[in-house]
Amino acid sequence: MLGIKLANRAYHKAWSGEKLSRREKVFILGRVVNKTKLRKQIGRVTIDKDNNLSEVFCPKCGCYATDFIDMGVEYPEVWTKVYCSRCRKYLGGQDNSRPYHVLEDMIPEQEAAPAE
Numbered sequence: 001m002l003g004i005k006l007a008n009r010a011y012h013k014a015w016s017g018e019k020l021s022r023r024e025k026v027f028i029l030g031r032v033v034n035k036t037k038l039r040k041q042i043g044r045v046t047i048d049k050d051n052n053l054s055e056v057f058c059p060k061c062g063c064y065a066t067d068f069i070d071m072g073v074e075y076p077e078v079w080t081k082v083y084c085s086r087c088r089k090y091l092g093g094q095d096n097s098r099p100y101h102v103l104e105d106m107i108p109e110q111e112a113a114p115a116e
Helices: 002-016 022-029 035-044
Strands: 066-070 079-084 090-095
Touching: 002 022
Parallel strands: none
Antiparallel strands: 066 079, 079 090
């Protein structure tokens, strides 16, 4: 029951523009991952044959929460940017092409499986 009350209070504070307490931020975003776990998490990411990532997260702090900014313009038809909700690091975007994420540059090239 405490979680529901905390989430409700945090939602109303954020909506009215008040600062969130440290406890409310941890409840919403979770704890920060240490460097060792972050390296292991980045090492587990793989790219499949359709160029999709197995996991999408921030390589700086390890959180999964993201903010999408849609530019809302007529041309180019698709123009979005993605930022981390916790540390505001630029994570990627899309500009009339397939979505890009910074993790694509961080993981090593994988050898293609032999066709049978």
